[in-house]
Amino acid sequence: MIRFENLRKTYGHVEALKGISLHVGEGELFSYLGPNGSGKTTTIKILTGLAVPSAGDAWIHGFHIEKESLHAKRQCGLVTQNINLDNELTVAENLHLHGKLFQMKRKERAERIHELLHYIEIADRMDSPVKSLSGGMKRRVMIARALMHSPRVLFLDEPTAGLDPAIRRRIWSLVKNIQQSGTTIFLTTHYIEEAEFLADRVAFLNEGKIAALDTPQNLMEGLGIWALDRVADQEMQTSFFRDREEANRHIAAREGSFSLRRVNLEDVFIAITGKKVME
Amino acid sequence: MRSMLAIYEREMLILRKRFFRQLASMSVSPLLYLVAFGLGMGRSLKVGDHSYMEFLVPGLVAMNSMMQAFAIASEINIARFYWHIFEEFQAAPISNISYVTGEVLAGITRALLSAVLIVLIAALSGVVLTYNFYFWLAVALNGFVFASLAVGLAMLVKSHSDQALLTNFFITPMAFLGGTFFPEDRMPQWAQYCLHFLPLTHASRAIRAAAFGQPLDFSSYLLLVSMGAVLFILAFHWVNRARE
Structure with missing residues (x-):
């Protein structure tokens, strides 16, 4: 589902990714674990078209991210680390514009917005401006927006950063439910318990390289x-x-x-x- | 097409939400110029067969439509560096041309809106000129040139302060020198030659000629179309530069 080979990224003299290769299977919940600056966000930015790799290749559901970028992007939903909703627009307007960007038809958009806002349990805030929502609600809206076009792969970049433990757990159960519906999930986090609880497999990223890769259970039992x-x-x-x-x-x-x-x-x-x- | 409309619709939704604030902001500087230059010192002045106020109004339309079209650059940069909404567009399966077209159309809409505002303010001041199809076409082309420039530069800058620097170096001098406040032929020969290279000079000429009901100089329209097309193509190529 997600495959990358010898992926490299340099920013000036800094080598953020030092030639990493990985394969994430369909329906898998894969977690990238590492400290700040280890290259987690850079990997997601490259896979979702926000950054250009310095070298290497990557495919999403068989589509090359550079040569077939529009097809590759259609397979992806992205929840970025920063809250990047349009604050002045309402929840529904944010989702509606996303659907339009992904060429969804009007009726399909309306139905999906209704369905997703019920799914993330904020249907009653559909017409509220985003700026009136709490941090946890905004995160859920971002997840709903990323799911609007029913992507095959959902990229979650630190989806619970800065949230309190109760809201974090609520988002975990939402993520688990999304995986159970068949979506492949690529999650970056620096919360240990998040990776332990959610991930089928974990890669430790350290200084732009994969230091270890296995199931959480196998990694822990090895010690x-x-x-x-x-x-x-x-x-x-x-x-x-x-x-x-x-x-x-x-x-x-x-x-x-x-x-x-x-x-x-x-x-x-x-x-x-x-x-x-x-x- | 649908994704291009999504970009345009987003800008229009935001414009609608801030409509009255935006109108107030659009009308402040032209109103000040009208009062200071037009009513204050221009009552007794004549430029050719027209009063200075009549001369000034098309110049203000050109200047303000340029500024409003170029202001799309600030909106893009706020979306890029502050709200990070630009990442949503980068991750969407939209072509560069759809993105640039959507933003440029938004810039043209703002330019036309600002022109409507000045026409209304001028009418309240007792200045009514000819506002025919060619007048609005010239305003739209002026918007096309400066919105394309705005989108292109917005893709190249690395921070919001860079954008302010570009406005100070390109837009502010052009606002004063592009045939807005005084006739070009009052300038020295060498300066007139230099002013030919400014798109605003051609926009002012075209807008003023249409507003005065004078014979049209189609070369100004042609130049605006050509400059706009070049800047649009550059903007299209520079979208990729905004990727990390």
């Missing part, structure tokens, strides 16, 4: 099941264990304060790159 944190010499030290008993034996044999928890993707990311995702 262990249990993580034991201990602060020593003002530094956090984490040890990983296959079973809980082994971790308890480790605690019993040493002095100090320990905290036992499940291994998460952050642990894997640190183990592979030596950095935190939120850095």
Whole structure:
């Protein structure tokens, strides 16, 4: 569904993407996890036509993103990191204009707007100006707008950035529902729990390169099941264990304060790159 | 076609939402020029067979329609750098020509609207000229030239402040020198030669000739069409430059 080979992007002397290759299957919810500046947004910008790759090729549903750009774009829905709705227009007007940009007919547009606004549960705000909506509502409207033309692939660039945990979870369930309807989803995030909860597969992006690629489960199990944190010499030290008993034996044999928890993707990311995702 | 209309419709929806604010903003500078130059110092002046007020009104139509058509550049830049709505257009399956045509049509509409406003203000000041088809055609062509220039430059600039710089260097000098406030033949020969290269000079000539019911100089129309076409083609090519 999404395929790219040796994708590179340079901005002046800065190499944002250093030749990455990837294949995302149909119906998959794929997550790109990495710190700010790792190249997540650059990848999405290239795949959706907002940026030109310096080298490499990419295809969306078989259409080359540069040579068959209009066909490729028709397959994609994009929710950008910035809220980019027309603030002065109403919710319905924003969706209507998007439908028109994607050559949808009037009747089809009207039906789809009605359907989507019910789906994201803000049908009652259809005629409200976007500027009167909360941040969470605006995010949902952006997702609805991206779904207007029924894309095969939905790109979500940090869709829950800056939202409070309750609204974030509401958006997660919306994203899961969208995937269940058959849409392929390409999600970038720097929230560990978002990738863990949502993704079928995760790629760790670090300094423009893919550092690891697998299911969240496999990545975490590669490190262990249990993580034991201990602060020593003002530094956090984490040890990983296959079973809980082994971790308890480790605690019993040493002095100090320990905290036992499940291994998460952050642990894997640190183990592979030596950095935190939120850095 | 539908996507081109979507670009145009968006600009018109925004214009409609801000209609009265926009009209007020469009009428401030022509009103000041009419009061200061027309009523203040121009009552006793004559330019050829016409009063200075009659001379001034077509010049103000040319200047204001240029400014309003060019103002589309600011709208595009706000959409690009501030609201990020331009990303929505970049991600949509629309050709560069649809995008440029939609924005240029919006610029022409603003130019025509500003001309209507000045005609009304002039009528209230007691100046009624001939507003025939060729008058409106010249206004529309002036809008075409400057909206095309606006879209092209809006694609090249890297920030909103760059846009202000371009306005200061290109549009403001043209507003004063393009045959708006005084007849070109009062300028030295070398200056008259230079003014021939400004599209506003030809727009002022065409608009004034039509408003005075004088024989039309079709070369001005032809020049405006040619300049507009060149700038439109450049804008079309420069849309890709706005991509990262």
